[in-house]
Amino acid sequence: MGRQKIEIKKIENEDARLVSFSKRRSGLFNKASCLTTLCGVDAAVVVFSPAGTPYSFGSPRVEMVVDRFLSSGREMEEPNFFRQHHATSVQELNRRCMELENQVEAAQARRRALEERLSAVAAVRDEPEEMEVEELEALKEALNQLKKMTDEHMKERAAGSSSSAAQNEAGPSTPLDLG
């Protein structure tokens, strides 16, 4: 018998689907592993089984890669980004579209996060006359988040320009320690 060609659409037979999932999942993880090793890059893969069980691969760790992905504001800064797509296949374009949607989502998530921080800080400031322990705690938290984010932002900026890196020796981020 050997391998037969199959259409890329949902496998109807449930048993076959489960077997296929198991084998392809490990194949996918193996590919991801090879990619990280061969090219010395970070990557993460998360897959849910048909039953809902999560499986994951991550180098160095899923959380680290995901955090970096969510906080990297540079999803789209490829130079010739607005050139015409001359994709050879619909599948290729489909992948491209999905990738773009994900990037839109990431950028929006980042923007929402920034807006939340701004709102949090603004809310605390609305009653300055009662700046008591509670408020100070909230402010402290908001500022810690803010600091974390701005530190990341500065790091991004420093990494982005090769010349200015030496000037702003940011150093390791220190907690605010307001209280």
Next chain:
Amino acid sequence: MGRQKIEIKKIENEDARLVSFSKRRSGLFNKASCLTTLCGVDAAVVVFSPAGTPYSFGSPRVEMVVDRFLSSGREMEEPNFFRQHHATSVQELNRRCMELENQVEAAQARRRALEERLSAVAAVRDEPEEMEVEELEALKEALNQLKKMTDEHMKERAAGSSSSAAQNEAGPSTPLDLG
């Protein structure tokens, strides 16, 4: 010549490594795409290029898969809105890509603007060790500025926007529904 067997260790030659990364990345995304389609499951892949550029694949979306994964096993019954795009024409997909690119640009511009505003406050919190009356005064002032800015921001949101950024206020991106 054709393909040669290679050891799974970091590719020393930089050019070869970059080429290999590009090819294997798309291969990995394709595998992930096939897995989700064939088995009807959710999956996400995030990869950073050797230069640090993030690439991603997600079904239904990276954020959703990651959120679900991070809430460790908790079932969020997510109807699979964006499983796969069934485009009818390359032209159609090209249009969709351009649209998405515009959204990405808009979202990023928005994010940059927010980050600039945050930087305005960042200067105040750079010396946290002596957070005394003086610093609190300065902080209060900075927060007042911040409030002014966020108020403007909220006004903008309420009024809608003349730029293409308005697309991003629509919340979760709409399903492609190309087929």
Next chain:
DNA sequence: TAGACTATGTATAACCA
């Protein structure tokens, strides 16, 4: 940097244990 090309290594569909 991104497509082609081709020979060949690898992944995997079908089947069985």
Next chain:
DNA sequence: TTGGTTATACATAGTCT
């Protein structure tokens, strides 16, 4: 679910454009 086996489809290293 996982682990073989076989035959074949698919991915990709090396090279050139």
